[in-house]
Amino acid sequence: MSLLKISNVWKSYGDVQILEQLNLEVEQGEFVSMVGASGCGKTTLLKMILGSEQVSKGKILLEDNPIPPEPNEARGIVFQKYSVFPHLTVLQNVMIADEFSASSFLGRTFGKQKRLIIEKATDFIQAVGLAHALNKYPHQLSGGMQQRLAIAQALMKSPKILLLDEPFGALDPGIRKDMHQLIRKIWKENKLTIFMVTHDIQEGFELGSRLWVFDKPRQDPQAPTAYGAQITYDLPLTNKVQQEAGHAIAEKYTRKVVNI
Amino acid sequence: MKKLMNLEPSRSLKGFLAIMPFILILMLYWTASNDRLAENPYDKLLPSFTQISDAVERMAFTEDKRSGKYLFWDDTSASLYRICIGIGISAALGLILGMLSGLLPLVRSGFSPLITIVSLIPPMAVLPILFISFGLGELAKVMLIIIGTAPVIIRDVQSHVRQLPSEILIKAQTLGASTWLVAIRVVLPQIMPRLISAMRLSLGTAWLFLIAAEAIAAQEGLGYRIFLVRRYMSMDVILPYVIWITTLAFAMDFSLRKLSELCFPWYHHQEAGK
Numbered sequence: 001m002s003l004l005k006i007s008n009v010w011k012s013y014g015d016v017q018i019l020e021q022l023n024l025e026v027e028q029g030e031f032v033s034m035v036g037a038s039g040c041g042k043t044t045l046l047k048m049i050l051g052s053e054q055v056s057k058g059k060i061l062l063e064d065n066p067i068p069p070e071p072n073e074a075r076g077i078v079f080q081k082y083s084v085f086p087h088l089t090v091l092q093n094v095m096i097a098d099e100f101s102a103s104s105f106l107g108r109t110f111g112k113q114k115r116l117i118i119e120k121a122t123d124f125i126q127a128v129g130l131a132h133a134l135n136k137y138p139h140q141l142s143g144g145m146q147q148r149l150a151i152a153q154a155l156m157k158s159p160k161i162l163l164l165d166e167p168f169g170a171l172d173p174g175i176r177k178d179m180h181q182l183i184r185k186i187w188k189e190n191k192l193t194i195f196m197v198t199h200d201i202q203e204g205f206e207l208g209s210r211l212w213v214f215d216k217p218r219q220d221p222q223a224p225t226a227y228g229a230q231i232t233y234d235l236p237l238t239n240k241v242q243q244e245a246g247h248a249i250a251e252k253y254t255r256k257v258v259n260i
Numbered sequence: 261m262k263k264l265m266n267l268e269p270s271r272s273l274k275g276f277l278a279i280m281p282f283i284l285i286l287m288l289y290w291t292a293s294n295d296r297l298a299e300n301p302y303d304k305l306l307p308s309f310t311q312i313s314d315a316v317e318r319m320a321f322t323e324d325k326r327s328g329k330y331l332f333w334d335d336t337s338a339s340l341y342r343i344c345i346g347i348g349i350s351a352a353l354g355l356i357l358g359m360l361s362g363l364l365p366l367v368r369s370g371f372s373p374l375i376t377i378v379s380l381i382p383p384m385a386v387l388p389i390l391f392i393s394f395g396l397g398e399l400a401k402v403m404l405i406i407i408g409t410a411p412v413i414i415r416d417v418q419s420h421v422r423q424l425p426s427e428i429l430i431k432a433q434t435l436g437a438s439t440w441l442v443a444i445r446v447v448l449p450q451i452m453p454r455l456i457s458a459m460r461l462s463l464g465t466a467w468l469f470l471i472a473a474e475a476i477a478a479q480e481g482l483g484y485r486i487f488l489v490r491r492y493m494s495m496d497v498i499l500p501y502v503i504w505i506t507t508l509a510f511a512m513d514f515s516l517r518k519l520s521e522l523c524f525p526w527y528h529h530q531e532a533g534k
Contacts, residue, residue, distance in 0.1 A: 081427070087524070
């Protein structure tokens with residue numbers, strides 16, 4: 001049984017076909033990087049897995065059950081921005097995840113229960129390297145630190161799937177490298193299944209254990225929106241040889257599609 | 261020499277420039293008043309500062325012969341009571357209805373067109389209806405303030421809820437929040453500073469409707485007094501009353517701003533950083 005099964009999924013907005021005939025299976029513990037030209041539907045697929053968008057046709061199964069049609073705890077998300085709550089400090093931002101489930105009326109905890117949540121939250125904050133900023137508000141943090149915070153938040157719920165929507169797109173190259181290390185460490189330590197949308201094909205290769213390349217195999221010049229994108233390459237990246245073979249394809253692909 | 265648009269006044273110059281217009285107006289008034297009084301000592305249009313302070317003494321610090329009350333303070337407390345209840349209820353309505361319709365598409369569909377239409381009714385036009393249905397007592401005046409300010413606050417809160425990034429609301433759901441928890445722990449704290457600024461903006465409107473209602477039917481109140489003494493052309497009473505109303509309005513605005521800065525420091529830092 002695979003963790004996530006995408007069977008014959010199509011997605012369109014009115015007449016505009018975005019994605020077509022996607023058939024994919026993802027096992028527990030995989031790290032899938034999704035690359036492709038902008039507007040090709042990779043974020044749409046991510047949102048369908050998240051539950052904030054619905055499929056037009058076909059099915060997405062999470063552990064053999066239809067995936068819930070709205071966001072919930074099973075799937076964590078880190079967006080490019082606006083991923084953290086501006087009115088809470090770093091510690092509160094991470095604590096709130098467990099406070100939601102601990103207190104369904106007030107959403108706040110007290111006494112011993114609160115101390116336990118603080119401990120757990122502090123551990124995750126330490127893991128992402130924000131221990132020095134516990135009591136700061138997000139607007140006092142740099143972009144990279146905000147993304148670290150968003151990751152710590154998502155980890156609190158130990159989601160079956162962690163979705164990353166261009167999480168490092170707004171960061172400086174140096175900070176990006178640090179974040180790559182962090183996310184790889186977190187992926188291995190927590191045995192997560194990660195889907196990451198990225199514009200940076202290099203990033204896709206470095207991080208993922210599997211790479212999906214989105215492209216339109218069919219084109220109608222008279223009606224450019226008539227056909228949607230498919231996953232044209234599904235590359236495993238688990239060893240060096242595959243990595244290098246992938247790079248060759250990627251370079252060809254980069255010249256062809258991404259830099260237009 | 262820098263360009264004019266790049267010249268910033270120093271701290272002391274800033275203070276001086278701020279006070280200057282007030283001093284100029286006072287001096288202008290003083291000369292004009294002196295001139296008129298020199299010509300006709302019984303002129304009522306521009307009373308001298310002594311006449312004004314006599315009037316204040318009479319209204320605020322001497323018992324009224326007929327009722328045995330200090331009229332100025334009675335007027336003040338009556339007006340403040342009405343405006344605080346009015347604005348308070350408007351803010352509560354604005355918060356609850358604005359959040360409901362901003363957050364829940366089901367409520368929004370049913371409620372939004374109604375509130376848009378209601379907010380376009382000129383409140384003064386329904387004042388007679390209020391007097392007929394609620395009598396001439398406190399309720400009608402408070403209702404006028406509510407009708408005048410609540411729709412604006414509701415729409416303001418609603419639009420601010422809708423402007424919250426959808427990422428924030430989705431994120432909260434992935435952390436396990438129900439609709440209720442999203443409302444009270446994510447939306448409410450983020451909307452509170454905006455509610456306060458909406459209240460500050462509608463204070464001017466609230467005073468307008470309060471004074472209008474008091475002018476038409478009341479036994480006490482700042483607006484009532486101004487319109488009452490107008491019959492005797494008592495500028496020496498009207499002027500200090502107007503200054504007092506302005507001071508009260510300023511004090512309410514100022515304390516709301518300070519309250520907001522005290523309770524929601526993150527909001528004000530964020531705004532300052534933009």
